[in-house]
Amino acid sequence: MRDRMLMMYLQLRQVLRSERGATTAEYALILALVVVALIGALSALGSELVQQIEDITGTLGGAG
Numbered sequence: 001m002r003d004r005m006l007m008m009y010l011q012l013r014q015v016l017r018s019e020r021g022a023t024t025a026e027y028a029l030i031l032a033l034v035v036v037a038l039i040g041a042l043s044a045l046g047s048e049l050v051q052q053i054e055d056i057t058g059t060l061g062g063a064g
Contacts, residue, residue, distance in 0.1 A: 016025065 016022075
């Protein structure tokens with residue numbers, strides 16, 4: 001188990017030192033920023049979206 005962890009660490013270190021690893025890290029940071037922005041937007045719109053869904057279901061329930 002310890003040897004396997006050491007091998008994984010060495011491989012990760014090698015990837016991060018290469019140019020490809022730097023590009024991967026940049027993409028990971030961009031992805032993280034996009035996720036944070038989406039979470040913020042969805043949190044802000046969440047209560048409004050819930051209210052609209054409740055309005056729709058109330059309308060559909062009253063029509064039947």
